[in-house]
Amino acid sequence: MDPSGPFGAPLRGRLLLAVCWAVAAVAVAGAKVLPPPSNLNYSFIQICTLNWTWNPPENISSSCDLEYSSDIVIDEVPQNQRQWSKSLFRVTDTFLNEEMRFKVRSECKHDNASEPSRWVETSVLPKGIPGTAAVGLNCVWHNLEYMVCKWHPGENASSDTNYTLFYWFDGLKNPKKCKNYSISQGSFECTFSLTFPRFTNTYPVISILIRDVSEEIRPVCASKNPTTLVKPATPKIVQLSYLNGGIYLQWSESDAFPANCLYYELRYHNGDLTVAQTIRVTSNRTSIPSVDLNSKYTFQVRAQPKPECYSSKLCSEWSEEKSIGENPDSTFYFVLIVTIPLVVAVSTIVLLVYLKRLKILILPPIPDPREILKRMFGEQNENSQSCAKDDSMNAYDKLIKEEEIHSLILTETPESSNSEKENR
Numbered sequence: 089m090d091p092s093g094p095f096g097a098p099l100r101g102r103l104l105l106a107v108c109w110a111v112a113a114v115a116v117a118g119a120k121v122l123p124p125p126s127n128l129n130y131s132f133i134q135i136c137t138l139n140w141t142w143n144p145p146e147n148i149s150s151s152c153d154l155e156y157s158s159d160i161v162i163d164e165v166p167q168n169q170r171q172w173s174k175s176l177f178r179v180t181d182t183f184l185n186e187e188m189r190f191k192v193r194s195e196c197k198h199d200n201a202s203e204p205s206r207w208v209e210t211s212v213l214p215k216g217i218p219g220t221a222a223v224g225l226n227c228v229w230h231n232l233e234y235m236v237c238k239w240h241p242g243e244n245a246s247s248d249t250n251y252t253l254f255y256w257f258d259g260l261k262n263p264k265k266c267k268n269y270s271i272s273q274g275s276f277e278c279t280f281s282l283t284f285p286r287f288t289n290t291y292p293v294i295s296i297l298i299r300d301v302s303e304e305i306r307p308v309c310a311s312k313n314p315t316t317l318v319k320p321a322t323p324k325i326v327q328l329s330y331l332n333g334g335i336y337l338q339w340s341e342s343d344a345f346p347a348n349c350l351y352y353e354l355r356y357h358n359g360d361l362t363v364a365q366t367i368r369v370t371s372n373r374t375s376i377p378s379v380d381l382n383s384k385y386t387f388q389v390r391a392q393p394k395p396e397c398y399s400s401k402l403c404s405e406w407s408e409e410k411s412i413g414e415n416p417d418s419t420f421y422f423v424l425i426v427t428i429p430l431v432v433a434v435s436t437i438v439l440l441v442y443l444k445r446l447k448i449l450i451l452p453p454i455p456d457p458r459e460i461l462k463r464m465f466g467e468q469n470e471n472s473q474s475c476a477k478d479d480s481m482n483a484y485d486k487l488i489k490e491e492e493i494h495s496l497i498l499t500e501t502p503e504s505s506n507s508e509k510e511n512r
Contacts, residue, residue, distance in 0.1 A: 124205035136309035216306030219244030349397035
C-alpha cells in the first residue's frame with residue numbers, strides 16, 4: 089500500500105498513538121511508588137485547634153525533593169483544603185460535632201520517575217448525643233470593643249442544658265470563659281470584651297468552643313475572622329444648621345477605628361415625603377446645597393467599615409432623626425377649611441331671616457275679615473260675662489258688709505244699757 093495514498097495519514101496517526109501508549113505504559117511500569125509517612129497522630133494545642141504530626145518515610149532517594157500532600161474530609165465530604173509542605177506537621181481547625189478525617193501522603197516534587205505514596209489516614213470522632221450541639225452560632229464585633237455571640241440549642245438538647253462559651257486567639261495564654269450570659273426565648277447570648285491596639289493591621293482568628301459540662305452534650309467549634317464581623321457604633325448628629333442657602337451637618341465618629349477606615353451613609357427627606365434620598369460621604373461632615381428654606385428636612389446617618397480596612401459588610405444602626413425647618417402650619421389650613429363652610433352657613437341663615445322680615449315690612453299680610461269678626465264678638469262676650477261676674481261679686485260683698493254692721497250694732501246695744509243702769 090502506498091503510504092501517500094488516501095489512507096496513509098490516518099494510518100500514521102494510529103501508529104504514533106500506539107507508540108505513545110506503549111512508552112507511557114513502560115514508564116508507569118518502571119516508576120517507583122514512594123513509601124508513605126508513618127506514625128500519623130494529632131493533639132489539641134488550643135481549643136478547636138489540632139496539630140497533626142507524622143514521621144517521614146524510609147528509604148527515600150537523595151534525588152527526591154520530598155514533600156507531603158495533606159487533605160481534610162468532614163463527614164465523608166472533601167473540604168478542598170489540600171496543602172503541600174515539607175514540614176512534618178499541619179495545624180488545622182477542628183469540628184467536634186462531626187467526624188473529621190485527616191490524610192497525608194509522600195510525593196517527590198518534579199520527579200516523574202516516582203509515584204506518590206498511598207494515603208495514610210486517621211479520624212477524630214465526635215462525642216455526645218447527635219443533635220445536642222449548639223446551632224446557628226452568629227457573632228458580631230461591636231465597635232472593635234466587644235463581641236456578642238448568639239446561638240440556639242440543638243434539637244435534641246434538654247431544656248436544662250447549660251451551654252458555656254470559651255474563646256481563644258493568638259496572644260492569649262489560655263482560653264477564656266465568657267461570663268456575661270443571657271437567655272431570651274430559647275436563644276443564648278454571651279458578650280465578652282475584645283480589643284486590639286488601634287493601629288493593628290492584622291487580626292488573629294478567634295476560636296470559639298461551646299459545650300456543656302455533661303458529656304452527653306456534643307461540643308461544637310467555630311473559627312471566626314473578626315474583620316468580617318465588625319459593626320461600628322451608631323453615630324450621633326451633633327450639628328445641623330443653615331449655611332449659604334444649604335444645610336450643614338456634622339456627626340460624631342468612633343475613636344476606636346483608625347482614621348479613614350469608615351464611610352457614612354446620609355439619609356434625608358423633605359417635608360412629609362416618605363421616599364428618602366441617600367448619599368455616601370467619607371468624612372463625618374457634609375453639606376446639602378440649594379434647599380427650600382420654607383420646608384422641613386429630616387436627617388439620619390449610619391457608618392460602615394471601608395473594605396480596605398475590614399472585610400465586614402455590617403452597618404451601624406441608623407442614628408436618631410434630626411430635623412431643621414418647619415412644615416407649613418397644617419392647623420391653620422384645618423381651621424380655615426372648617427371655618428369657611430361654617431361662616432357661609434351662618435351667613436345664609438341670617439340672610440334668609442332678614443329677607444323674611446324685610447318681606448313682611450314691604451308686603452304686610454292682608455287680615456282675614458272672618459278672624460276680625462270672630463275676635464270682635466269674642467271680646468264682647470267676654471266683656472259681658474266679666475261685667476255680670478263683677479255685679480254678682482259686688483252684691484255679695486255688699487251683703488257681707490251689711491251683716492257685719494248689723495252684728496256690730498247688736499253687740500254694742502247690751503253694753504250701753506248696762507252702763508245706763510250703773511249711772512242710775
